[in-house]
Amino acid sequence: MKTIPNHTINFIDSWLTLRSKWADIPGYSVAIAKDGKLLLDKSYGYANLERQETLTTNHRFRIASHSKSFTATAIMQLVEAGNIRLDDALKQHLPWLGQHADARWHAVTIRQLLSHSAGVIRDGEDRDFWRLHRDFPDQEQLQKEILATQLVIDPNTRMKYSNYGYGLLGMLIESVAGMTYDEYCRKHILTPLDMSHTTPKYEEDALYATGYSRQKLDRARVPFPHFSTGALGSAVGFCSTAADLATYWQAQLIGSGALLSDESKREMQKLHWQVDQSPDETYGLGLERLQVGKRLTIGHSGIFPGYATYSVIDVDDGVCVVVLTNAYGVKAQDIVKSIYNLIDEFGETEPDEKLLRYEGRFVYPWDIVEFCAYPDGLRQIYPNSWQPTRMATKLEQVDERTFKISDTYSFENYGELLSYNFAADGAITDIVYAGSRMKPTVDGDLVVEW
Incomplete structure (x- = not known):
């Protein structure tokens, strides 16, 4: 698609405004971009229900597993710099893994962790930090838990999603780069793209949309407090806005000249694993691949206490769609798909x-x-x-x-x-x-x- 008519963007805006009044979602921010231009950057509904605070495009969302794409980008930059190789065993850079009683851990590679095929446990044996019953593990605790946990399955047998695996990748980045994960991402990803409303971790002094629970039987939602994601920041820690994510995904396009070489981008974007029980979804290195009609998109989803987010870009025509919501129980991917379908149905020409x-x-x-x-x-x-x-x-x-x-x-x-x-x-x-x-x-x- 060479262009998206103004009529299409105006209809989508009007439709999203209507849905915000009826859809039982506190609020959502949506961005549509193409060829370096933001065609839509709007927010709908409320950032906070109790205060009736209107949601704006400057409110940040906890974008959770979008963080994995930033981590994968950082890893590929270190590969390009000659500091690591994708098929290095992780223990070459984190020597303490050589102590693991499960010998399979000794051969786990960086590539396997990036593609969720190392067989690592998803969130540890006590994942109640997601229920706010305990703090997220720090690096010392994550190392302790990893050493006490066997691989769940043999590596390279199937895709098995793992936040703990990406926590290890964050530790790898710090070990190789000689700076904190936060510092690395700011210096090498966020600052070059001028993503001023994006941070690798929660910051108390920034403006955030309040995250809400799924609906109770009385249809009410309960707000979640904010909290640190500790050593899992490289898996789920990032916070951002719709416009910043549109900038980021446009930089990930092959030929953009930003962030990585085209060779590295092709490695990240190619199919590594099929997502089981979801025929339209596959996975690359830190990237979800979603088929929407004839479109192949790359991006990521993010589910966090109080937030459901999804953002992707078409690898061929560069149409990017970002949907960030501040509530559980919302299928942000479905909204993204609907926006693409509307763009395709209305076509490239203005109506009579x-x-x-x-x-x-x-x-x-x-x-x-x-x-x-x-x-x-x-x-x-x-x-x-x-x-x-x-x-x-x-x-x-x-x-x-x-x-x-x-x-x-x-x-x-x-x-x-x-x-x-x-x-x-x-x-x-x-x-x-x-x-x-x-x-x-x-x-x-x-x-x-x-």
């Missing part, structure tokens, strides 16, 4: 200007409907969904006020009419759609008529 007067959102007792101008004509969709165009209806123009339903779901109103009524200034006063009269709406609130 003559159709724009027929666009609008309307409410009736059963649902909210919207009429959108596409390059090939007018369509009716259901905007109050994360899949708004799943059952889109095509309309064929009959005259200045009338359209005919020309293609729709079999249980709908094929062949029937849509008629418009306009005020003197050209504004739509109401419509009659397949016999149902509907009034214009912005937020879709129910109008009680009985």
